Amino acid sequence: MTNGTVPSPDTVVTRFAPSPTGLLHLGHAYAALFAERAARQAAGEAGGRFLLRIEDIDRGRCRQAYEAAIAEDLGWLGLAWEQPVVRQSERFSAYRRGLDRLGELGLLYPCFCTRKDIQAEIARAGQAPHGPDGPLYPGTCRALGEDERRAKIAAGRPYALRLDVAAAAAAATVEGSLTWIEHGRGLEGHAVPAEPEIHGDVVLARKDVPTSYHLAVTLDDAEQGVTLVTRGADLAPATHVHRLLQALLDLPVPHWHHHGLVEDAAGRRLAKRDNALAIRTLRDQGLSPAEVRRMAGFPD
Numbered sequence: 001m002t003n004g005t006v007p008s009p010d011t012v013v014t015r016f017a018p019s020p021t022g023l024l025h026l027g028h029a030y031a032a033l034f035a036e037r038a039a040r041q042a043a044g045e046a047g048g049r050f051l052l053r054i055e056d057i058d059r060g061r062c063r064q065a066y067e068a069a070i071a072e073d074l075g076w077l078g079l080a081w082e083q084p085v086v087r088q089s090e091r092f093s094a095y096r097r098g099l100d101r102l103g104e105l106g107l108l109y110p111c112f113c114t115r116k117d118i119q120a121e122i123a124r125a126g127q128a129p130h131g132p133d134g135p136l137y138p139g140t141c142r143a144l145g146e147d148e149r150r151a152k153i154a155a156g157r158p159y160a161l162r163l164d165v166a167a168a169a170a171a172a173t174v175e176g177s178l179t180w181i182e183h184g185r186g187l188e189g190h191a192v193p194a195e196p197e198i199h200g201d202v203v204l205a206r207k208d209v210p211t212s213y214h215l216a217v218t219l220d221d222a223e224q225g226v227t228l229v230t231r232g233a234d235l236a237p238a239t240h241v242h243r244l245l246q247a248l249l250d251l252p253v254p255h256w257h258h259h260g261l262v263e264d265a266a267g268r269r270l271a272k273r274d275n276a277l278a279i280r281t282l283r284d285q286g287l288s289p290a291e292v293r294r295m296a297g298f299p300d
């Protein structure tokens with residue numbers, strides 16, 4: 001286990017990683033243009049590369065039609081990306097290997113709790129520490145004995161796999177503290193301390209999907225050689241967990257640039273359900289790609 005290495009600054013590999021659960025909107029246009037520009041601006045030195053990755057682990061919510069629309073809308077905006085496009089739904093065996101490794105390190109446990117069980121446990125305790133996504137998992141299944149776990153699994157009870165974050169953080173920081181290099185949020189190139197405990201024991205494999213956002217993104221960025229992860233500031237808290245997983249799995253460590261988010265006229269972050277600012281809608285209204293790029297804040 002190592003704390004990773006900083007990538008050589010001469011090749012910049014970025015990616016745009018949407019989920020095909022709806023039409024892309026102006027916020028996605030911004031994120032894609034931002035990632036592409038970061039790679040293009042580095043191209044003068046050693047050749048930047050811009051990748052597209054389809055984050056479709058949630059088979060119930062993803063649609064082939066949306067995946068096709070992503071490629072079409074990005075192409076219409078004037079973006080080009082490397083082939084082949086990686087689809088997370090084709091990488092479940094790689095995610096399995098990552099889980100096996102974390103399991104061998106003794107850092108995972110099966111969690112049989114339903115949402116209701118978790119709420120009841122929090123109510124019983126009278127309080128729960130809060131993380132970036134709400135109350136933290138109270139750790140109920142971390143305390144189960146081996147026999148109890150086996151009995152529940154044998155009885156066919158569905159389970160998720162959670163990371164024992166305290167044990168994982170202790171294992172990962174044996175060789176020094178964990179930090180990441182942040183280029184956004186006014187922190188141009190500064191080291192930010194990773195504090196994965198703020199999330200509690202995160203789920204790394206869901207009951208319904210044999211991986212999770214955190215695990216898949218971390219393994220894919222490493223596999224694809226991404227050196228600069230650009231994404232919205234709303235995902236900055238996730239980086240605490242990703243940095244920990246990189247240390248545990250001996251993965252290369254990119255830099256990050258968490259950028260601002262496009263908001264609607266009322267100052268709310270855009271969501272896929274607001275189709276008003278979907279690239280498709282703007283296009284149907286007769287706007288040109290240059291006009292939409294300008295609206296997204298990329299005039300050049």
Ligand code: GLU
Nearest residue numbers: 017018019055217230231
């Ligand atoms: N798939 C994520 C999203 O659509 C982005 C993943 C990432 O950039 O890390 O919000």
